Amino acid sequence: MISLSGVERAHGTRVLFRDVSLRIMPGRRIALVGANGVGKTTLLDIVSGEQQPDGGEVARSKDLQIGYLRQEVAETSGRTVLAEVLTAAGDVTSLEQRLRNLEARIAATPSGEEQDALLADYGRLQHHFEHLGGYSIEAAARRVLAGLGFDDADVERDVGLLSGGWMMRVALARLLLARPDVLLLDEPTNHLDLASVTWLEQFLADYDGAIVLVSHDRDFINAVANRVVEIAHASITEYVGDYADFVEERALRLAQQEAAASNQQRKIAQTERFIERFRYKASKARQVQSRVKALDRLERVEVQRETARRMRFRFPAPPRAGRDVVRLAQLTKRYGDKLVYGGLDLVLERGKKVALVGPNGAGKSTLLKILAGVLDFDAGQRILGHNVNVAYFAQHQIEGLDPGKTVLQELSAVVDTSKVNPRSMLGAFLFSGQDVDKRVSVLSGGERSRLALAKMLANPANLLCMDEPTNHLDIPSRDVLEDALVEYPGTVVLITHDRHLIRSVADVIIEVGAGTATVYPGDFEYYAERTGVDLGDRGATEGVTPDRPGAAAAPMPLPAPASRKTADDKRAEAERRNLVHRHTKRLRDRLLAVERELVAEEALIAELTREMADPDSYGEAEQVRELVGRHGAAKDRAAELFEEWARLSSAIEQETARAETPAR
Numbered sequence: 001m002i003s004l005s006g007v008e009r010a011h012g013t014r015v016l017f018r019d020v021s022l023r024i025m026p027g028r029r030i031a032l033v034g035a036n037g038v039g040k041t042t043l044l045d046i047v048s049g050e051q052q053p054d055g056g057e058v059a060r061s062k063d064l065q066i067g068y069l070r071q072e073v074a075e076t077s078g079r080t081v082l083a084e085v086l087t088a089a090g091d092v093t094s095l096e097q098r099l100r101n102l103e104a105r106i107a108a109t110p111s112g113e114e115q116d117a118l119l120a121d122y123g124r125l126q127h128h129f130e131h132l133g134g135y136s137i138e139a140a141a142r143r144v145l146a147g148l149g150f151d152d153a154d155v156e157r158d159v160g161l162l163s164g165g166w167m168m169r170v171a172l173a174r175l176l177l178a179r180p181d182v183l184l185l186d187e188p189t190n191h192l193d194l195a196s197v198t199w200l201e202q203f204l205a206d207y208d209g210a211i212v213l214v215s216h217d218r219d220f221i222n223a224v225a226n227r228v229v230e231i232a233h234a235s236i237t238e239y240v241g242d243y244a245d246f247v248e249e250r251a252l253r254l255a256q257q258e259a260a261a262s263n264q265q266r267k268i269a270q271t272e273r274f275i276e277r278f279r280y281k282a283s284k285a286r287q288v289q290s291r292v293k294a295l296d297r298l299e300r301v302e303v304q305r306e307t308a309r310r311m312r313f314r315f316p317a318p319p320r321a322g323r324d325v326v327r328l329a330q331l332t333k334r335y336g337d338k339l340v341y342g343g344l345d346l347v348l349e350r351g352k353k354v355a356l357v358g359p360n361g362a363g364k365s366t367l368l369k370i371l372a373g374v375l376d377f378d379a380g381q382r383i384l385g386h387n388v389n390v391a392y393f394a395q396h397q398i399e400g401l402d403p404g405k406t407v408l409q410e411l412s413a414v415v416d417t418s419k420v421n422p423r424s425m426l427g428a429f430l431f432s433g434q435d436v437d438k439r440v441s442v443l444s445g446g447e448r449s450r451l452a453l454a455k456m457l458a459n460p461a462n463l464l465c466m467d468e469p470t471n472h473l474d475i476p477s478r479d480v481l482e483d484a485l486v487e488y489p490g491t492v493v494l495i496t497h498d499r500h501l502i503r504s505v506a507d508v509i510i511e512v513g514a515g516t517a518t519v520y521p522g523d524f525e526y527y528a529e530r531t532g533v534d535l536g537d538r539g540a541t542e543g544v545t546p547d548r549p550g551a552a553a554a555p556m557p558l559p560a561p562a563s564r565k566t567a568d569d570k571r572a573e574a575e576r577r578n579l580v581h582r583h584t585k586r587l588r589d590r591l592l593a594v595e596r597e598l599v600a601e602e603a604l605i606a607e608l609t610r611e612m613a614d615p616d617s618y619g620e621a622e623q624v625r626e627l628v629g630r631h632g633a634a635k636d637r638a639a640e641l642f643e644e645w646a647r648l649s650s651a652i653e654q655e656t657a658r659a660e661t662p663a664r
Contacts, residue, residue, distance in 0.1 A: 001025055001061050001182060001210055001649075002047060003642055008055035009042060016042055018234040020056070021635075023642050024182060029204065029211040031221045031243065034231035036446045036474045040214045043231065044068070044184050047212060059643075062650050067180035071187050071445065073171040077160020081150060084159045084170055085141045088178035092137050095129045137177075144173045147199035148192070149360040165191030176203060185213040189220050190471050193360040194497050216475050218243045219499045240606075254303070261301040271295060299628075312480060313428045313453075318462035318490040321350050322386030325463050325491045326371055331380030333366060340366050342515050344380070348463075353485065353492045355502045355524070358512035364495050365394070365467055367512060371493055372465035391461035393469055397452045403441035407431050407451055410440055415458040429454045445472035453481070462490035470498045499524070584655045591648040594641055601638040608634060 002024040009017040016039035024030065024047065032040045045051035046058060048068045060066075076084065086093055102122045109115045145155050148169045159170055168191045175183065183204075189197050201223040204211060215221055221228070221243040228239045228246035237253075239246040271291050278284035328346040332339070340363045348354065348371065356364045369375035370382060372392040384390075401410055411422045426436050429450040443451065449472040456464075464485075470478045478498065485492055485505045496502060502509075502524050509520040509527040520527040608631040 001064060001646070003059045003639075003646070004046070004053075004056065005059070005639065006056035007046065007053040007058065009039070009046065009051075009053050011042075015234045017053070017236075020236050021639075022229065022236060022238070024210050024212060025642075025645075026181075026208065026210055028227055029207070029225050030213070030227045030229055031225035032212065032214050032229050032231060033221075033243070033246070033475070035476065036444070038231045040231060041071070041186055044186055044212065044214065047182075048184055059646070061181075061646055063653075064182065065178075065180040066182045066184065067175040067178055068184040069168075069172055069175055069186060069188055071190070073164075073168055075160070075167065077158060079159055080156050081145065081159050081162070081170055082138070082141060082155040085145060085173045085177055086138065088174040089134075089137050089141075090178075092129065092134045095125060096134060099125055099129060141173070141177050144176050144203075147196065147203065148173050149196045151361075169196070172200075179207075179209065181209045183207065183209060183211045183213075185211065185215075187214055187216070187472075189215060189217050189497060192497055194357060194499070195359055197497050216470070216473060216478060217498055217500075218475060257301060257303045261303050264298075264301050268295065268298070313457065314484050315457060315464070315488045315490070316460040318460045318488075319387055319389065321388045321462045321490070323350050324348070324383075325350050325385045325388055327381075327383040327385070328370070329381040329383065331370070331377050331382065333363075333370065333375075333377045339515060341377075341517075344515075344517060346510075346517055346519070348491055348493065350385075350462075350491055351489060352508050353505050354494070354508045354510055355506035356493065356495045356510050356512055357502075357527075362513040363515075364512050367510075367517060368394075368465050368467055368493060368495055372463075388463055389459070389461040390463045390465060391456045391459070392465045393452060393456050394467035395471070397456070398445075398448045401440045401448060401451060403439065405440055406437050407440065407443070407447075408436040410451060411454055411458070414455050420458070425454055425457075446474065446477070449473055450477070464488070464490060464492045464494075466492070466494040466496075468496055469494065470496060470501055584652050587648055587652050587655065591645065591652065594645050594648060598638060598641040598645060601634055601641060605631065605634045605638060 004020060004022040007017050007020040007022075009015075020043075022030075032043060034040055042051060046053055048066055049058070049060070050068075079087075099122065102118060102125065106115060106118050106122065109118060142155060150169070150173075159167065162170065172185075172188060188200065192200065197217070197220060201220060204224045211224070213221075213224065223242075225242050226240070228241065228243060230237045230239070230246070230250065237250075239249050241249070271294070275288050275291055275295075278288050281288075325348045327348075328344055331341055331344040331346075333341045333344075356367060358364055366375065369392075370377055372390050373382065373384070374392055405413075407426060408422060411426060415422050415425065423436060426432070431438075431447075431450070438447075440448070440451070449469075453469070469481060473481065478501065482501055482504050485494075485501075492505065494501075494505070507523055509522070509524060511518045511520065511527070511531070520530055522530075608627065611627060
């Protein structure tokens with residue numbers, strides 16, 4: 001499908017990729033991982049064709065359909081959510097309009113030859129419309145939208161009235177409905193709730209095309225990916241398996257590299273001692289020269305240690321609060337005519353780590369804002385406990401950063417500079433040197449999140465209210481935040497779709513829905529046991545209330561409708577299938593042989609790669625040369641086989657299309 005060979009790419013003087021090769025084939029679900037800024041999105045752009053490499057080649061199969069979900073989507077308006085998603089249907093939508101026009105012409109045309117001709121045209125168009133799934137496409141679009149959290153009323157709203165997060169869901173739904181050959185997804189879960197993430201995982205796990213995704217949600221990668229490609233040191237390393245397999249295999253590979261490097265250094269030291277000892281002894285001159293040349297030719301083992309800086313911080317020690325940190329008594333909240341909470345009673349106790357879960361739109365963010373004291377309510381009481389200080393983190397804190405200020409100015413405005421050095425504080429959040437003089441307007445999403453976190457830490461608080469705190473943070477930064485929250489002695493209330501964060505931090509789960517908040521005094525597993533929610537081996541699902549249409553729906557393929565076929569139609573289809581089978585048999589036999597050889601060649605490459613990382617493989621120069629030569633030959637052969645596989649696949653597609661085209 002897509003092959004990258006020897007790709008080079010640089011931004012200014014900074015090299016992102018050097019001699020990078022990657023094959024994207026049907027059924028491969030590849031997760032790109034690496035520190036922020038290593039080039040994950042750039043690689044997606046190169047795969048899609050939106051960026052051209054500085055060197056190397058990118059080959060794509062003929063007529064390949066690529067769908068790309070970016071982190072930012074263009075705003076649109078003037079169509080309903082459903083109509084916007086149905087634009088993915090392309091030919092189906094235009095065919096439907098042509099059918100409606102023909103119906104009007106047929107109704108206005110008297111019986112006779114002209115009407116007969118129109119009816120014949122209508123029959124051909126209707127058959128094509130059925131073949132493309134025209135009668136089921138709207139139902140399929142509604143299923144996808146329901147899985148992503150839209151209810152029946154939402155799908156009829158003007159898409160221009162949606163927030164950025166919901167607009168992103170519309171863009172994702174449009175892509176999933178189109179079912180392209182290759183799906184490129186850049187942080188697809190950033191604006192989804194837990195139920196939608198789980199639905200998307202199931203949909204993608206059953207996807208028959210290829211997927212390349214960037215995500216910082218390790219549970220999502222575990223559920224979807226069957227390959228992980230790590231980007232580091234301007235190169236890529238491919239691992240077979242999910243994220244957990246990648247972590248284990250990378251640790252093993254690093255240990256092997258370190259052992260090989262240590263063994264090699266020991267032998268180099270022995271050789272250098274021999275050279276130094278016998279350098280001026282004539283009887284040893286030949287042996288000395290031989291060893292000098294061997295050292296010059298020796299390819300040194302490089303240990304690819306992680307070099308990316310990590311965020312480092314702890315929440316400042318907060319003042320001790322009373323036992324009841326915040327109490328809600330008979331609280332009522334409405335948005336217009338919609339009652340969100342009526343007579344709500346809730347108590348948060350000191351030191352508890354609370355996760356709010358529930359379907360989208362149930363009121364999680366509303367409850368969090370009320371607890372934080374940033375949103376008014378209509379009736380009842382919010383009673384703050386003794387000596388309680390609140391810190392609130394949410395998306396609008398990030399959006400509220402002043403784009404005209406520098407990073408240093410933004411933080412200095414909220415810290416007591418007589419007690420805290422803002423530059424040192426920013427350094428802990430990976431802003432160092434000239435970074436502190438960057439304008440907020442040019443910061444990436446991850447940088448904005450880190451700056452907002454730094455501002456929240458400027459003043460000690462004993463109640464942290466956090467709405468999606470891990471959005472835009474890479475996995476190492478998420479780990480640091482997770483550790484800080486675990487060690488934090490105060491009270492935490494958070495909303496997140498990061499199940500790993502909930503499992504690690506939360507000791508109380510509050511399920512929000514139908515105007516109530518049900519407290520489960522235990523961790524995520526306890527909540528699952530009490531509610532019957534199946535967390536599964538690879539992730540967790542969210543509690544789904546019965547009145548949320550489609551939230552628990554399993555991913556549905558987009559089927560072609562069952563059309564009424566006559567016996568002649570069925571015979572004609574059978575004849576065409578037989579014709580396709582006869583015409584493509586030789587090609588299919590060769591394709592199967594190539595696939596088998598390619599699998600064997602890739603297994604050989606993996607085995608040789610492991611041998612090259614083995615310290616014992618670096619004993620003799622001739623042995624090393626042979627190993628490197630075999631590895632290079634295997635990679636060349638795999639590249640040849642992939643090219644042949646692509647040619648055969650294209651030829652089979654062409655023969656199939658030619659044989660299946662009905663004679664006119």
